[in-house]
Amino acid sequence: MNFYTFAKNVVKIGLSPVYRIKASGKEHFPKEGGVLICANHINNLDPLAVGTTSPRDIHFMAKEELFRAPVLKGIMPKINAFPVKRGLSDREALRKGLAILKDDRVLGLFPEGTRSKNGELGEGLSGAGFFALRSQAHIVPCAVIGPYSFLGKVKVVYGKPIDFQPYRDQKVSADVATKVIMAEIQKLISENK
Template sequence: MKNHTIQQLIYELVSKLFVFPIYKFVFKGHLIGRENIPQTDSFIMVSNHGSLLDPPLLGHALGRNISFMAKAELFKIPFLGFIITACGAYPVKRGIADKNTIKTACKKLSDNNSIGIFIDGTRQKNGRVNKPKQGAALLAFKNQKLLLPVAIVNSHRLIRFKFCIPLFSKIVIKVGKPVQPPQSSSRDDLHSVTMLLKDKINNLIG
């Protein structure tokens, strides 16, 4: 309990001092669908992925301490590594297939901590969900947790340059209605829920 409290304090400090000004003033961040965010039980947030800044921006916007699976290399990047560590991110080698990652995710969910998964497993140049993995659906079944589809719009083109002048895109985060976990761990059930999440996220993106 003590470690959880300390982690929560660190998260709130980093979120307010570092992430908030970037989200609100640099990228003019805006959240749509706050009423769809579960407020009591933990959940699995599933999102598209276009930028290294997605984890802290999403966690801050949703107002929940969401632990993200992040590539181990990201923890070595100055500043970004500090932020994602403070926000509860944990390293993953190759997506959800890593057994240690699955154990860590299940432990966090059982401790009532929400987790975040980028359903494609890596950044997409078009900012949409293209080839989703079934890991999120499998975790939802194993832990009987709701899946929360979230779209982060424009994250794949956060910064553009015009005549060497940086132009910052407006970030819009859209939260869809939660999706129930699969009825079983069969390939068909996992595929069905995964495709439903893909469609919901891409529809939110527009």
């Protein structure tokens, strides 16, 4: 058992008594090929909720500050996370994300770039659109629906992959591509609240 699987099991066991995390739509998740999973961000626990319910291992892009925290800096790389400088065009993080997708692995993003302050879906950053357009990955929208309250129920809903080829063919901008992804996330939230 690798560290990622071990950590996933520990987190599942740890979260289960506190939050009832239920996933649906896992049948939509592609079994092979590169996958870009884009989810809304309502709580610091979202990566754990998505990571433990995903049928495949996820490589999360995470804010670089986490890689400087004493306990986390040793763990983050072992759980397939890699740093991104927020608010900047981080070319190294973009290259790393594309390499993950081209290597038929799963890249996890929270396109809003930060947690929502009011629980509503915010505006997505263009990075999600960049990855969707510059790769041939399956684009899977995901909705995390809370709230994270003691013994409360948290839903993680995986949507059907978005057919992105028409947008690639039209050479739409990364901003437009991100808006398409965010609209699908919003649809999942609205249908599953």
